[in-house]
Amino acid sequence: MARAHVHTSQPEWAEHALERLQDAGYRRGGARSAVVELLGRQDCALSAQDIEEHLRREDRRVARASVYRALEQLADLRLVTKLEVGQGTARYEPLLPDGDHHHHMVCDACGTVVPFEDPELEKSIEALSRRVSFDVAEHDVVLHGACKDCRE
Amino acid sequence: MARAHVHTSQPEWAEHALERLQDAGYRRGGARSAVVELLGRQDCALSAQDIEEHLRREDRRVARASVYRALEQLADLRLVTKLEVGQGTARYEPLLPDGDHHHHMVCDACGTVVPFEDPELEKSIEALSRRVSFDVAEHDVVLHGACKDCRE
DNA sequence: ATGACTGCAAAGCCTTTGCACGCAA
C-alpha cells in the first residue's frame, strides 16, 4: 500500500552532501552549508523561498541568490532533485544515494504537496527506462487532484 | 514496448474543444479558436511561446496574453493538460476524451521533449490512484536524462 | 595572498493583469 508519509529526515544525507561538495572542489561556505543542513532535516521538497524563510527563522540568513546557487550546485552533483509541480515554483529535495525515493501528489486547489511511495510503480518505471532510447537518469511522477480537505 | 512516437494529430479534438467552449458560454473569438486549432494539429506539448510563433508564421497573429488566456480556459475545462518539465516553461497539450494519453522524456542537455506511452505504467498509476487519500484527476510522468544525440 | 563565496541590487524570463477598443451574439 502506498503510504502517505515516507522517510524521516536523514542527517546523514547532509554529511554526505557536504563531503561530495568538498570532493568537487567547493569550499565550505556558510551559506551553502546552511542550505545543505536544512535540506537534510526535511521530509519533502522545499522551494527556494521556503528555504530562505526557514533559515531566516533560525537566524541563519542567507541571500536568495546564494540559495539558488547552492541548489544549482547540488543538482549538478545529483545531490538534490529539482521538481516542478506547477504554480511556477521549483521545489528541491535531497536525492538519496541508495535510490530510495518518493513521488508527489499536488492539490491543485490549495497547493499542498504530499509525498508517497509505491514499489510497483517504481518497477514499471525501471522496466520502461531500460526500453526507451534515452539514458534515463531520474524520473518524476506527479499526481494532480484534490486533497482530502479541498474536495467537496 | 514503449513507442517513442505516439498518436497522430487529432483534428476531432479541436472540434470537440470548440464545442465544449461554446457550451461553457464562451464566444467564438478569433484568438482562442486559432489556439485550439493549432493545438489540434500537434502531436505533443507546446509552450505558449511555441504557439505564438507557429500562429505568427501562418499569419494568424495572436497576442501572447490571449494565448495564455485561451490555455487557462482550456485547462479549466480539462481540454488541455499543462505540464511543467523544467526549464521554467509550461507546455500544453490536448487532453483526449478517451483517456488515451502519453508521458514525456526530457533531455536535460538540449531540452528536447519526446512523448512515449506505456500501458503497464498506466496500470500501476491507476491502481495507485485508487489507494491514496487524494482525488486524483490527472498524472504526469517525466523521465529526465540524455537523448540519443546528447549522451556521449 | 588568492580565489572562491556571499549579499545586494539589477536584470531576465515567463506569466498575469489592467485597460480601451473591437467584435460576437
Added chain:
DNA sequence: TTGCGTGCAAAGGCTTTGCAGTCAT
C-alpha cells in the same frame, strides 16, 4: 446594444547575473 474577447503595455513572481566586499584555504 451588451458585455465578452483581444491586443498592447505594464506589472508580478521566480530565477539568474554582475559586482564588490568577505572569507576559506
